Amino acid sequence: MKIHILSPHLQQQIAAGEVIERPASVVKELIENALDAGAQHISVDVEHAGRQLICVTDDGAGIAPEDVPLAFERFATSKIDAPRDIESVRTFGFRGEALPSIAAVSRVELLTRPHGAVLGTCARVEGGVLRRIDESGAPVGTRVEVRDLFFNTPARRKFLRSLRVELSHIMGVFTTFATAFPEYAWSLRCDGRPLFELAAGSFRDRLLALYGQDVMAELENFDGEGLSGRVWGSFRRDRTAGRRSYRLFVNRRSVRSASLYRAALAALGGTGMLLLFVEIAPEVVDINVHPAKREVRFRDEEGVYDLAFSALTRVLARDRARGAGVAEDEAIYTPSTVGAGEAFQAIGQIEHTFLLASAQGHLYVIDQHAAHERILYDQLLDAMARGTPPRRPLMAPQVLVLASRELQLLEDHRQMLEACGFAFDQFGPGAVAIRTIPEIVPARQAESVCRRLMQRLRDNVAERRSETLPQMLACLAAMKAGTTLSLPEQQQLLRDWGKSPQLHACAHNRPVYFRIGLDDVRRQIGRTAGSCEA
Ligand code: ADP
Numbered sequence: 182m183k184i185h186i187l188s189p190h191l192q193q194q195i196a197a198g199e200v201i202e203r204p205a206s207v208v209k210e211l212i213e214n215a216l217d218a219g220a221q222h223i224s225v226d227v228e229h230a231g232r233q234l235i236c237v238t239d240d241g242a243g244i245a246p247e248d249v250p251l252a253f254e255r256f257a258t259s260k261i262d263a264p265r266d267i268e269s270v271r272t273f274g275f276r277g278e279a280l281p282s283i284a285a286v287s288r289v290e291l292l293t294r295p296h297g298a299v300l301g302t303c304a305r306v307e308g309g310v311l312r313r314i315d316e317s318g319a320p321v322g323t324r325v326e327v328r329d330l331f332f333n334t335p336a337r338r339k340f341l342r343s344l345r346v347e348l349s350h351i352m353g354v355f356t357t358f359a360t361a362f363p364e365y366a367w368s369l370r371c372d373g374r375p376l377f378e379l380a381a382g383s384f385r386d387r388l389l390a391l392y393g394q395d396v397m398a399e400l401e402n403f404d405g406e407g408l409s410g411r412v413w414g415s416f417r418r419d420r421t422a423g424r425r426s427y428r429l430f431v432n433r434r435s436v437r438s439a440s441l442y443r444a445a446l447a448a449l450g451g452t453g454m455l456l457l458f459v460e461i462a463p464e465v466v467d468i469n470v471h472p473a474k475r476e477v478r479f480r481d482e483e484g485v486y487d488l489a490f491s492a493l494t495r496v497l498a499r500d501r502a503r504g505a506g507v508a509e510d511e512a513i514y515t516p517s518t519v520g521a522g523e524a525f526q527a528i529g530q531i532e533h534t535f536l537l538a539s540a541q542g543h544l545y546v547i548d549q550h551a552a553h554e555r556i557l558y559d560q561l562l563d564a565m566a567r568g569t570p571p572r573r574p575l576m577a578p579q580v581l582v583l584a585s586r587e588l589q590l591l592e593d594h595r596q597m598l599e600a601c602g603f604a605f606d607q608f609g610p611g612a613v614a615i616r617t618i619p620e621i622v623p624a625r626q627a628e629s630v631c632r633r634l635m636q637r638l639r640d641n642v643a644e645r646r647s648e649t650l651p652q653m654l655a656c657l658a659a660m661k662a663g664t665t666l667s668l669p670e671q672q673q674l675l676r677d678w679g680k681s682p683q684l685h686a687c688a689h690n691r692p693v694y695f696r697i698g699l700d701d702v703r704r705q706i707g708r709t710a711g712s713c714e715a
């Protein structure tokens with residue numbers, strides 16, 4: 182075929198494909214327009230998870246009658262004018278692409294009336310063609326109804342997932358905006374059923390309405406300010422289930438950002454829930470990277486990383502100092518007398534696996550592997566919290582020959598592996614060369630730890646386990662059951678372990694020791710008041 186320029190219709194469909202992937206993308210674009218128009222109350226109605234209908238109603242500024250046809254033209258926007266406006270844009274939209282893209286692949290009816298106008302305008306556009314435009318009575322604001330999404334692009338339609346999946350994407354978009362804008366009222370209805378009715382209120386009110394009391398009670402807040410801007414938000418650590426839900430916002434826009442994500446992973450160990458807001462001068466953020474404006478870049482990526490990381494780790498360090506996060510287990514495993522810095526006296530080893538020790542007259546039986554794992558886990562997290570990956574350079578790189586699936590697995594975990602202290606690169610087609618390992622891994626164990634780590638990563642994925650990389654590493658690097666220790670070695674291990682604020686649990690939150698109290702000993706022996714003296 183000869184080279185030719187595509188028809189405007191095809192051009193439009195291709196451009197639409199970049200912005201509108203699924204019903205949730207329509208919801209996102211329409212909500213953004215409503216917010217840009219200064220709306221205070223935004224309602225979203227969907228039918229059939231948005232396949233049949235998506236309707237977004239707002240009480241914003243509305244569109245003047247003469248502007249309505251323009252709103253459906255590509256590159257028609259009221260939000261920027263001169264090139265330098267792009268650099269300081271504060272609105273969600275500015276490309277003038279959303280309405281034409283949506284209209285190209287659906288049947289749209291727009292009803293709008295600006296403040297002060299007596300009559301409103303109703304416009305119908307089908308597959309990108311303006312069918313009708315009439316004067317019409319209308320409330321102040323704008324309502325956009327989008328029907329039969331992808332009716333003229335069957336390929337797209339085929340790629341839609343089940344109603345449940347599409348609806349969950351829509352709910353994700355909706356709750357993200359509702360989280361970022363608690364000062365506005367929001368509602369979401371699905372097939373006439375209300376899913377969310379959110380009254381305007383504070384950030385805390387909104388979190389309570391969206392996530393419920395249980396989550397709320399466990400949320401911790403953080404806050405920090407630096408040269409690059411301000412960061413604040415809430416997080417919840419997840420010590421058991423290991424699910425991750427991180428939502429990042431820059432100037433209240435939900436975004437992806439490699440630096441922010443890396444900071445969150447390094448601080449929280451890759452699990453838990455996080456809502457992180459960055460407020461920063463729009464001039465130092467580039468939101469123009471991605472067609473759907475999802476990905477951002479910062480002029481000072483490192484500065485933003487540091488800001489987020491230090492705000493999060495300050496709170497974590499404070500908790501650690503308080504010994505928080507152990508409360509629920511404390512009653513079971515930790516007698517009140519044992520605390521950070523407890524002086525344990527080594528007595529000996531049982532079966533080269535358990536240590537016997539005494540402290541304040543009580544007898545302790547301690548799992549040596551679990552205790553060592555706790556020490557290494559603390560060391561690793563502390564070093565990560567300081568931001569310096571604790572690396573141990575290898576004299577000769579460790580070369581691992583891997584299947585392509587395994588190479589992919591390593592790539593998938595690259596950020597976290599690097600945050601833990603690994604450095605590796607591709608070494609020929611089917612191998613990687615590992616150049617540094619985390620400091621907690623002894624050099625002579627480099628090979629076996631790397632191999633076993635691969636195995637654990639595979640199992641983790643295959644068995645849907647949720648072990649984090651720092652947990653795996655601490656476990657792999659820790660001494661095993663069956664290791665003989667001299668008395669001074671036992672004493673050293675006890676000294677290090679005794680300093681941990683969470684010595685009752687290993688990295689996986691399993692118990693490390695049990696105690697036989699002095700009173701128990703007395704009772705068992707029968708040395709009670711009134712018994713035989715001396
Ligand atoms: P953009 O948001 O990038 O400007 P859109 O295609 O989303 O482009 O919208 C085009 C124009 O239509 C906007 O610039 C705005 O002037 C107007 N518009 C769209 N939706 C609304 C709305 N809900 N309220 C008021 N004006 C709107």
Ligand code: MG
Nearest residue numbers: 213214274279
């Ligand atoms: Mg827009």
